[in-house]
Amino acid sequence: MIITRPSHPNPSHSALTAFRTGASIWTSFGEAGAALWFDSLPAHDGLPVVALGNAMLPDSAQSHEFLQNLTDFVAEEMKRDCLLVGPMNGNTWMPHRLVVESNGRPPFMMEPMPPSHWQGLFRAAGFEELSRYSSGLIDLNSAAAFATDFTSVRDRLKQSDVTIRPVDPSRFEDELHALHGLCLTAFANNFLYTDIDEATFLQLYLKARAVIDPELVLIAEREGKPVGFVFTLPDPSAPDDQATLVVKTLAxxxxxxxxxxxxxxxxxxQRQAKANGMALAIHALQHENNQSLRVSQRFGAEIFRRYALMAKKITV
Known part of the structure; x- marks a missing residue:
């Protein structure tokens, strides 16, 4: 197995890409390879967590051997018990998880879809599910989509001086600056959460400026400060008669x-999306224990894909 560190004078393109996102080491074995982050995630159950991401794992015995060797390398590098977690490109803001169940629905916009054989590779190397996530589909023309009456909640929020408005596309970057701080607070208790700096946050969300519908990105404010938002994107892969909204972030x-x-x-x-002629909404990539999933259930979401973050305890 070849080990490449950031100090290497001539790293491969794959290694350089990983180092630019903070990876500690790039490892490779033939056609297989992966990056490791040793200090990007909080401890879990008292164990330091090492992230395994940016992986290249062809469906071969070589990939299986690579994952086994990688485990031994992490044990030698850490010199203490730890938890190897993947696939995860450094932290939960970046692509992570693999697919463990699917009804075959095509991928939606920005959905991470590692090859299906990865599940078998990780399990064969001794990894087990650490946490589960799901994506659910809502038929905006069904009775279930709008069956819940939120009148009393709206009245209470109004009494608390909460107002809701669409994002201002002419001030999109300024809007993101304000939402960054809200995200750090709203997501602080999420599983394996780490803060993200403002520059990286802006880089992630500014990419969407050209494709969002401003009517479908809503910000809740109180006294001029954001207290909540929902960020959505139209799914360009959906057929015209099945125009689909992807609910990406709710905070x-x-x-x-x-x-x-x-x-x-x-x-x-979702009411605005339906008024705009959209037929479906996807509540994307939700941790199966968090509040967002409970919100989806109120709208009659039907799960069509499940994902898992895998982990292997390494004992030295």
């Missing part, structure tokens, strides 16, 4: 009087 400040704001934001954006 609400953790304040007691904002209970229900996430559901109201989703309800508003």
């Amino acid at each position: 609400v400040a953790p304040e007691r009087d904002l209970r229900g704001l996430g559901s109201v934001l989703v309800d508003d954006v």
